[in-house]
Amino acid sequence: MPELPEVEVTRRSFADRIAGAHIVSASLGKPLRWPLGIDCAALAGRQVLGVRRRGKYLLLDLSEGLLLLHLGMSGSLRFAGPGEAPLGAAGAHDHFDLQTTQGLLRLHDPRRFGAVVYVPGEDDALARKLLDHLGMEPLEDSFSLEAFRRGLAASRSPIKQLLLSGSVVVGVGNIYASEVLFLSRIHPARPARDIGPRKVRALHEAIRAVLALAVEQGGTTLRDFSAANGMEGHFQLQARVYGRDGQPCTHCSRPIRLMRQGQRSTYYCVHCQAA
DNA sequence: CATGTTACCTGGTCGC
DNA sequence: TGCGACCAGGTAACAT
Numbered sequence: 001m002p003e004l005p006e007v008e009v010t011r012r013s014f015a016d017r018i019a020g021a022h023i024v025s026a027s028l029g030k031p032l033r034w035p036l037g038i039d040c041a042a043l044a045g046r047q048v049l050g051v052r053r054r055g056k057y058l059l060l061d062l063s064e065g066l067l068l069l070h071l072g073m074s075g076s077l078r079f080a081g082p083g084e085a086p087l088g089a090a091g092a093h094d095h096f097d098l099q100t101t102q103g104l105l106r107l108h109d110p111r112r113f114g115a116v117v118y119v120p121g122e123d124d125a126l127a128r129k130l131l132d133h134l135g136m137e138p139l140e141d142s143f144s145l146e147a148f149r150r151g152l153a154a155s156r157s158p159i160k161q162l163l164l165s166g167s168v169v170v171g172v173g174n175i176y177a178s179e180v181l182f183l184s185r186i187h188p189a190r191p192a193r194d195i196g197p198r199k200v201r202a203l204h205e206a207i208r209a210v211l212a213l214a215v216e217q218g219g220t221t222l223r224d225f226s227a228a229n230g231m232e233g234h235f236q237l238q239a240r241v242y243g244r245d246g247q248p249c250t251h252c253s254r255p256i257r258l259m260r261q262g263q264r265s266t267y268y269c270v271h272c273q274a275a
Numbered sequence: 276c277a278t279g280t281t282a283c284c285t286g287g288t289c290g291c
Numbered sequence: 292t293g294c295g296a297c298c299a300g301g302t303a304a305c306a307t
Contacts, residue, residue: 002300033283033303056301073301074285093285111284113301130303157278165278166302173300222300223287262279265298 002071004138004171005214006225006233007056010071013227014079014105015051021102022047023062029095030112033072037126038065038118048100055134055170065120067098068127072113078106079228105228135168138207139215143169148204152192159195159203160188160261172207175220175242178267180206182241187275188259188266213238241267 002010026040047063058077060067071077080087081103090097096107096116107116119127135151136143151168152159162168163177172180181188184202186195195203219225219233222243226232236243240250245258249269259266 006300070301072284073299075300109284110286111299111301113283155277161278164301175300220300225300263281264301 002056002075002225003173003176003214003220004053004056005176005211005217005235006219006227007058007071007171008053008139008215009219009227009231009233010077011051011053011058013229013231014077014103017079017081018048018060018100018102018105019050020047021100024099024101025097026099027090027097028116029090029093032095032109032112033070033115034117034126036116036118043067043098043118054131054137055166056173057131065118066122066127068115068117068119068130069107070115071107072109072111072115074111074224075107075109075114076225077228078108078226078230080104080106133167135166135170138169138171138211143204143208145201145204149197149200152195152200155192157192158189158261159186159192160266162192164262164264169207171211174264175222175239176207176210176214178242179239180210182268182273183210185272187273188261188268190275241269243267 023043023046026043028036028040049061049063052059056070058069078087087104087106093110094106094108098105117126136147155162160177160181163172180203183206184199186199186203214220214235217233217235218231220235221232222236241256244256244267246255249256249272252271254269254271256267257270
């Protein structure tokens with residue numbers, strides 16, 4: 001479900017409310033992708049200093065160590081502070097509860113591809129394994145055109161798959177990959193290194209613009225995504241190609257095509273995104 | 276090494 | 292209505 005915009009919208013929807021809170025208790029439901037790595041009881045008493053994001057990971061900085069959260073394909077968080085409607089008893093797909101002095105944070109994740117991992121510090125082996133290989137942050141100034149150009153030039157992979165891999169730039173998932181390639185008029189199967197400088201520039205700009213707009217729109221809600229405050233996203237209303245198989249291209253009116261790349265669906269316009 | 280494939284898990288949808 | 296096949300927003304681990 002969640003690509004960078006959904007994760008960032010989720011972060012913003014509870015970061016301020018949980019910052020400064022002390023953990024009262026934590027509990028786990030069914031196993032997620034990895035073990036928590038610490039006894040739930042040992043988390044009690046620690047303070048949540050803040051919430052950061054790296055790629056599609058959320059990092060809860062604690063007074064001692066940090067909690068690394070990933071929403072996988074179907075995860076979402078919910079946070080209810082005092083005076084808000086309580087979240088109630090954990091349901092069949094609620095797999096992590098963090099009760100704090102400022103509210104309850106709950107992870108809901110039917111497919112359980114998500115993760116909650118305690119790491120003692122940033123130099124922890126697991127944290128490094130998960131975070132160190134990640135590419136540039138698309139909404140940071142460090143995501144320069146020149147660095148992006150170098151990243152693409154180093155790969156023969158089809159551009160769609162290179163974007164999905166996150167090795168050059170993080171956060172562009174299956175929906176936004178199709179969207180940014182449409183906007184920059186690049187064929188999804190084109191080898192990254194063969195993309196001309198003007199199109200690289202257009203793609204760089206599209207990534208920044210689309211992700212920023214999607215964050216503004218509250219992300220994309222296809223089925224059940226909502227931020228930690230329950231708000232749904234609206235970006236799906238302006239998707240140009242994703243999920244529009246057979247419908248007319250907004251630019252040339254020819255039908256949008258669906259193709260498979262590495263077991264994932266790619267939507268594109270054969271005419272506007274010529275090979 | 277870079278690149279392509281598999282596996283993880285549940286639920287919804289579609290065709291028969 | 293039931294059942295199987297296939298699809299879904301991610302990504303580490305493995306195979307080639």
